[in-house]
Amino acid sequence: MEATNIRRGKLDRSLTVQEDVSCSRKAGQNGSIRKTGRLAARSRSQRRGEISTLSSIASLSFSQKQALTTSWRLLRPQAAGLFRKIFLELEIVSNKVKQIFYKALCVDAFNKDEENIATMEVHIKLTVKFFDDLLATLDDEAECIDRMKRIGMSHAVLSRSCGFTSDIWERLGEISMERICAHEIVQKTREAARAWRILLACIIDEFRSGFDGEARYHRKSLSTDQLDDVDGVEDDPDSNIQEKMRQLRMEYDSTVPYQ
Numbered sequence: 582m583e584a585t586n587i588r589r590g591k592l593d594r595s596l597t598v599q600e601d602v603s604c605s606r607k608a609g610q611n612g613s614i615r616k617t618g619r620l621a622a623r624s625r626s627q628r629r630g631e632i633s634t635l636s637s638i639a640s641l642s643f644s645q646k647q648a649l650t651t652s653w654r655l656l657r658p659q660a661a662g663l664f665r666k667i668f669l670e671l672e673i674v675s676n677k678v679k680q681i682f683y684k685a686l687c688v689d690a691f692n693k694d695e696e697n698i699a700t701m702e703v704h705i706k707l708t709v710k711f712f713d714d715l716l717a718t719l720d721d722e723a724e725c726i727d728r729m730k731r732i733g734m735s736h737a738v739l740s741r742s743c744g745f746t747s748d749i750w751e752r753l754g755e756i757s758m759e760r761i762c763a764h765e766i767v768q769k770t771r772e773a774a775r776a777w778r779i780l781l782a783c784i785i786d787e788f789r790s791g792f793d794g795e796a797r798y799h800r801k802s803l804s805t806d807q808l809d810d811v812d813g814v815e816d817d818p819d820s821n822i823q824e825k826m827r828q829l830r831m832e833y834d835s836t837v838p839y840q
Contacts, residue, residue, distance in 0.1 A: 637779075637783060638719065638725055638779075638783050639722055640779060641779055644772055645772055645773075645775065646719050646776070648770055648772040648773035649716055649773065649776045649777065650719075651773070652769075652777070653716050655766045656761075656766050657709075657713075660708075660709045663764070664705045664708045665701070665705055667757055668701050668704060671749075674752050674756070675749050675752055677743060677745060677749065678749060681743050681745070682700065682704075685699030685701075686700055686701070714728065715729075726783075726787055729784050729787035729788060730787045730788075732788055732791065733787060733789060733790060733792035733793075733795070734791040734792065736792055737791075737792050737794075737796040738799065740792070740796040740799070741799060741800075747789050747792060750785055750789040750792065751785065751789070753785065753788075754781060754782070754784075757781055757785075758777075758778060758781045758782075761777055761781065762774050762777050762778055
């Protein structure tokens with residue numbers, strides 16, 4: 582009887598120990614899960630913070646601004662060739678850009694009176710001037726942002742006429758960052774490479790923002806004009822019929838042979 586009680590006591594103690602171990606393991610697992618979740622959430626928030634900081638001119642330190650101006654001064658004599666390579670690569674990845682530059686070149690061949698701003702060569706000159714002006718006013722963030730946004734807005738008309746989309750800005754940003762940040766002049770200092778990445782990210786963000794906003798405005802204006810045209814036809818159907826009759830008369834006269 583005593584032996585039986587002893588065995589039962591040992592069994593109870595062993596079960597109690599196993600329960601304690603399993604509980605501690607579960608608690609440890611739950612704690613590790615919660616810890617992993619917190620770390621994942623923290624890493625996501627950190628990534629979001631890094632992205633928002635990456636595309637802000639205000640995040641540039643004084644030494645980074647100095648690195649930008651110094652590297653640009655050294656890069657300036659080679660800038661035209663560098664941007665030509667960037668635009669040529671953009672033509673390869675975007676057939677729409679290639680078509681736009683090709684059409685502009687054809688038009689420019691027949692128009693010698695004034696410079697066609699749509700050609701690649703003029704784009705290269707304007708891009709060099711853009712960086713000249715931008716890097717000279719880095720301390721004025723509002724002016725820099727406005728300058729970038731206006732360039733994006735000026736391209737919005739191409740969304741309707743040439744099928745220009747926001748993705749083209751992304752491609753331009755990728756190619757520019759790869760070409761400029763990998764240049765030997767920029768690679769001389771880590772600060773310069775990081776500063777150029779921040780600046781280029783900000784430029785592309787504002788290009789795209791200005792482009793998207795103006796493109797939406799054009800679409801709304803076009804829809805409003807179309808509605809006005811429909812209303813005008815409904816208000817005065819007789820004038821519409823008369824216009825069609827005149828058009829038919831003109832077409833008929835053009836088919837009648839001369840006597």
